[in-house]
Amino acid sequence: MAEQLALKDAQRERRAFRARILTMFGLMVVGVLVLLARLVQLQVIEYEEYTTRSEENRIQIQPLPPPRGLIFDRHGVLLAENRPVLSLAVVRERAGDLDALIAELETLVTLTADEISDFFERLDRRRRSYEPVPLKVTLTDEEIAALAVNRYRLPGVEIEARLVRHYPFGALFAHSVGSVRRISEEDLRNLDDPVNYSATRFIGKRGAELFYERSLHGRVGHQRVEVDARGRVRKVLEVHPPEPGSNITLHLDSRLQIAAHGALGERRGAIVAIDPGTGGILAMVSNPGYDPNLFVTGLTQAHYDDLISSRDIPLFNRATHGTYAPGSTFKPVMALAGLTVGATDWERTIEDHGWFQLPNQDRIYRDWSWTPGNSGGQGIVDLHRAIYRSSNVYFYELSTRMDIDQMAGFAAQFGYGQVTSVDVADANPGLLPDRAWKRGAKGQPWYPGDNLNFVIGQGALLVTPLQQATVAALLATRGRWHRPQMLLASDEPLVEMDPPPPLPDVEGPTAEDWEKLVDAMEAVVHRGYKGYRQNGTAWYYIGRGLEYRMAGKSGTAQVVSIEQGETYHKEELGEYERKHAWFIAFAPADAPEIAVAVLVENGGGGSAVASPVAREVIDSYLLPQRPADQVADQVAER
């Protein structure tokens, strides 16, 4: 059997095999042709398409953030600058299991719940693939080291160097220069030109940063880069550099700001100082403040909760948004109104017994000086005395000689109920009540009693410290308007500079009226050593040893409500029910260089509490300044 098999037909088998293997060889050649056909299809016919794809793979357009414009004070001191920080970002496409990665990162760097939730929120937004999504803005040196060591097991984690906003003075200018905050989804929707913000992480949200956002921001640039499959840049092919934002110089005087901040101390309140000659805002303080840098470097949730839930509302800008009854600081305006409409003159006198009653009414309106043990009043009072003694009774009587439309109409010339500032972001217009307002808001007619409240700056009338500072400046210029303005200068014309038309000067009072009014306001500060109920209301507190002539007016506003969307904490009613202390002033009285409004919330008497603050501010502005290097030291310390 085996033999037979061994003798199988070798020739025939060989021939069969040859046929078979040649067939197979033929098939193999066909196979090669098939492959070549496929390659021709890919490399010749579809060449363009694949070349495009390959280029799209390789080339990425990356937006380049423009450096934000710097903000200087009037002396060239930096108020807002840009500082490089190293931040942590994650490329989603490379990261794999995100939750695991975050858990891993948490062992290396401090991540707040906020940062993580913000991160996931940003992750859900529309974005380019392989775009790093920021997770934590500022890394400490230790964190950078820990990340560097562990980088190999952190796929998709990137450390990016970026410029971020830095405010060297911390909280000092939080309410004037303002602050940038992280761009929110809503911000992006509201932008005119979202493309310009494609590389931007922060946007001006308060103060000058908000108002001059468009100029400070600059124009986004871009670069064409060659990237690898992990999204890492291998080569920069072409750069269109961003246009940096414009640098701006504000009227603010950091030395004065420091002095004002110090004068207010720990008290809640606001100070606005204006250069009457230009309307330039020299200082703007709202206390308490907050450190705007925290919004850049990342705020813990607890800290943020503290900020927004604090009774003292530190995020709230009292200087421009806080509305208060102006109290007696309104009287100079009403004095001019009375003169203008002929309801009074400088000679007319009344007898002030400390209280006032409207005809046919039982209600007694008291002077501020009224006490249960002494109802003597201020005696014979003319307009001059009515101002330096701040006689309510004189003004009550005066208000009965005027119509509310006359009073409100005249007050409107001083900017009440309006925003007159050029570039204060979101300034509150306050409220100037009149007949129409009362009918609309309360459905009631205007009663004669409303005149009495109105004329002494109580009732529905509401003003902001900025408005009262503007009034002080208007009194200083004797009615010549300069709209309050933050901006002093800029490198180039700013897109925002479309200034509102100039306001007409205050009409009505004669030059003599103005001078006599200023005299009366000087008496508020300087009339002293005259005896019981004869001195200016503020003299005892600030009038002695004053090296220049100051015109001022104190005010004490009853707290009806604080219109700040605050919840009312009943248990603390006592402190927060106290009167607000006001003082407005300008100096030198005959050639004013500075006008100031001071408000101390729940501070008590305007003369006792607010006037010393105003004097400290004006002193620091007018008196010989400390050597410049000392200021520099102080700046450096911060």
Add this chain to the structure above:
Amino acid sequence: MSSRDFVRTLPAGAGLSAQRPFNMLHLDPLLVLPLLAIIGYGLVILFSAIDRDVSVLNAQIARMGLALAVMVVAAQISPRVFLRWSPMFYLGGVLLLLAVLGFGTTVQGSTRWLDLPGLPRFQPSELMKLAVPMMIAWYLNDRPLPPRLRHLVLSLGLIAVPAVLIAVQPDLGTAILVSTAGLAVLVLSGLYWRWIGLSALAAVAAAPALWMAMHDYQRERVLTLFDPGRDPLGAGWNIIQSKTAIGSGGLFGKGLFEGTQSHLDFLPESQTDFIIAVVGEELGLVGIALLLGLYLLVVGRCVYIATQAPSTFGRLAVGAVTLTFFVYVFVNIAMVSGMLPVVGVPLPLVSYGGTSAITLLAGFGIVMSIHTHRTW
């Protein structure tokens, strides 16, 4: 005996003195030279694919040197020895496969490797790429051809045993290649075309069952072939990027070392299974055609050698080595250019790595042994 056979039994190299060193070493210059050309070409491409990392290149050169040494050694061994030892080789391989199932090393979910003391870690399935065709060739060597049905059935059994053992590792790719090598022998043995046709029909009919038996990742690969866009960052990524690499190479390529797809890491596995895409991207259609030409030279020479082999075993063994070699080339390029699902088949003698080169060159060593040993 024909006159040609007489001529071939003359002392080798009588005519051409330049061939003497080849002949003394039992080497066939017309096979060795295209093989060396492919290896050299491959090293150049690899050098680009590994971003000109000389140390990696040196490692590959060493492996190729080893593989060539194996080839030379195999060529010295008489075909009679291969014939005699084929069953033992096969049996040993099957035992090693069983050992893998028993106590193999698991990497990434597959148990394919054996860690035997004193030996580097290796895949016994790789041995079967040679052992199976040699076993079938041995089995059919003294049987009448075309094979009778019972011989065919037994042969299929001999193929199925290792194929199944490999498939359950799981390593479907190698199982298919091992089966292919065995089936190649059967096809070359003169199997009736109608039987081949029927088997092909049966295979098509069995496709749904095969589909059901596949792992999810394997199904995913098949689906991806038809629609790479279904998961562009996952399973489809490789094929999209390799097609992009090849297509963007055009006729003449972007230039050696200039491929962006490979050098910017868009092309995965650019040093191993997908290296042909580097050729396509950097050297273009011309570059791939050149390589295909070299492969065709090897195949053509082997076909000639097969036709000249004096024994059934020799013919079948040479034919099987040739056919499997070509199948590797075809499957690899078809897969990278998106015509076949992604299976782990390296490009012969070009892809980075040593195991496959050793198996292949050992096979060519056997081919040359069969060709140069005239008296057996």
